[in-house]
Amino acid sequence: MTSIADGWGSVLEAWGSVFDVVRQPVWAVDATHTVRYANPAAAEALGHGHPSALLGYDGHPGPAPDHASRGEGGALTRADGTLLPVEWTRLPLPGAVGDAALTLYLFQPLDAEQASGSRGLGDTGPPYRLLAHRQAERERHYAKVLQHEAQERMVRALLGLNMAGHALGPAAAGTAGLLHDAVRDTEEALAGVREVTDALCPGALRAGGLPAALAALARRHPGQVTVTGTLTGRLPQLIETHGYLLVAEAVARALDHADAHHVQVTTNHGPELVITVADDGTEPATATDLATLAALTERATSLDGTLTVRHTPDTGTTLTANIPLGPTQGVNTSM
Numbered sequence: 258m259t260s261i262a263d264g265w266g267s268v269l270e271a272w273g274s275v276f277d278v279v280r281q282p283v284w285a286v287d288a289t290h291t292v293r294y295a296n297p298a299a300a301e302a303l304g305h306g307h308p309s310a311l312l313g314y315d316g317h318p319g320p321a322p323d324h325a326s327r328g329e330g331g332a333l334t335r336a337d338g339t340l341l342p343v344e345w346t347r348l349p350l351p352g353a354v355g356d357a358a359l360t361l362y363l364f365q366p367l368d369a370e371q372a373s374g375s376r377g378l379g380d381t382g383p384p385y386r387l388l389a390h391r392q393a394e395r396e397r398h399y400a401k402v403l404q405h406e407a408q409e410r411m412v413r414a415l416l417g418l419n420m421a422g423h424a425l426g427p428a429a430a431g432t433a434g435l436l437h438d439a440v441r442d443t444e445e446a447l448a449g450v451r452e453v454t455d456a457l458c459p460g461a462l463r464a465g466g467l468p469a470a471l472a473a474l475a476r477r478h479p480g481q482v483t484v485t486g487t488l489t490g491r492l493p494q495l496i497e498t499h500g501y502l503l504v505a506e507a508v509a510r511a512l513d514h515a516d517a518h519h520v521q522v523t524t525n526h527g528p529e530l531v532i533t534v535a536d537d538g539t540e541p542a543t544a545t546d547l548a549t550l551a552a553l554t555e556r557a558t559s560l561d562g563t564l565t566v567r568h569t570p571d572t573g574t575t576l577t578a579n580i581p582l583g584p585t586q587g588v589n590t591s592m
Contacts, residue, residue, distance in 0.1 A: 281341075281408055281460070282364040285350055286316035293359060301473070302366055304349050306334035316362065318343060333364070341464070342367040346409060348416060361416075366464040411447050415440060462501050466491040470501045471522055474508065478520075482508055486524035496530065496560060496580060503556045503564075504534055507576050509537035510549045515574065528582040529562070531557055539574040541566065554577075 277281045282299035284292050295311035305311060318331035319340075333338040345366045350359040422436045462470035468488055475482040491497070504522055511517040515538025523533040541550055550566055553576065557564040562580035569575075 265267070268566075275383040276412075276546075281411075281412075282366065283359050283361065284311060284314075284316055284364075285359040287359060288397065290315060290317045299364070299458070301461060301469070302335075302341060302364070303333060304465075310336075318345060318362075318364075348413070363412060365409075366460070408447065409451050411443055411450065415443050415447075418443065459501075462497060467497045467500050467524065470497075471504060471524065474501075474505060475522070478508070478512070480517070481512060482520045482522065482526075484522045488524040488526045488530070490580075492526075492530065493536060496582075499556045499560055500524075500532060500578075500580065503578055504532060504555055506549060506553060507534040510546060511538050511574070514543065514546055514549075515539045515541065517573065526582065529582055530578075532578040532580070535573060535575040540568045540570070541574060550576075 265445045276294070276296045280300045280489055282296065284295040284299050287293050292314040293310050295308040295314075297308055300306070300308040300311060303311070320331055331345075332342050335341055343366050345365065346363045348361045348363070350361045386515045409444055417563075418436050418440050425432055425436070459470050459473055461473040468484075468490075476483045507547070508520050508522070511520045511534070514538060517536035517538030521533075521535045523531075523535075525531045541547065550564075557578045557580065560580045562578055565577045565579075567575045567577075
């Protein structure tokens with residue numbers, strides 16, 4: 258279990274299999290609104306290296322000026338002092354009573370308004386380019402629905418099932434077994450939601466932009482994927498979405514089809530965004546490889562960019578995408 262404060266450990270330990278793997282930022286606060294537990298997603302969203310950095314934090318979100326929320330909304334303060342607009346749901350944590358009572362916050366980070374707007378293509382350009390952009394936008398929307406609506410409802414279901422188990426007590430052994438199976442099935446369904454969400458558009462991309470999403474991608478492949486570069490801020494939404502999917506698909510090709518042991522991802526910005534994916538695998542030669550490279554080329558072209566592929570025997574394959582950034586489409590470090 259990640260970041261449990263003494264005194265609440267027995268209660269929070271029981272929920273470790275749920276909250277530590279939930280992609281949605283979650284923390285639990287005591288009666289004084291002090292954070293006693295935070296999951297890895299909360300630490301990542303706020304720019305901390307480990308959830309333990311949030312213990313003792315004031316867990317009540319602050320106001321978010323000029324933010325109109327559909328429900329309860331406000332802002333959390335990131336490690337660098339910037340604000341993260343959020344909406345949240347509050348729930349009592351089952352099993353925590355009396356002085357050990359805890360309240361659970363499930364946060365939904367809101368997409369920041371991109372100061373630079375979109376790529377500015379509007380309804381002009383080749384039909385395939387518009388189709389690619391609209392498909393990326395749909396995937397981003399579906400991922401957000403899965404992460405912040407479907408996942409939250411499933412977490413609520415897990416809470417309710419566990420509360421029902423506590424209420425029944427040891428006398429109803431048969432019913433308790435059914436509830437245990439329901440909890441297991443719901444946890445497995447949550448894992449499926451996370452997998453689909455990451456494939457469409459991970460929450461780290463929506464909350465922290467391309468650098469955060471690529472860092473999360475590297476964490477899912479420890480020892481196999483390394484990310485470096487000078488890109489640290491936000492880019493227009495379409496560039497972030499296509500850029501992430503380009504890297505994710507290139508990494509998957511290298512690891513799954515080229516038998517690569519390591520993939521180096523580099524993102525640098527200047528007049529244009531330069532994304533390099535270098536692997537130590539075999540030469541792209543199969544029909545699957547060629548189809549993947551064609552799809553990656555289309556992604557780069559949809560952003561008015563280019564993709565070059567170079568393979569060196571005994572060294573590996575390097576993919577380089579050059580994506581132009583106009584004067585109003587540079588990196589925004591204030592988001």
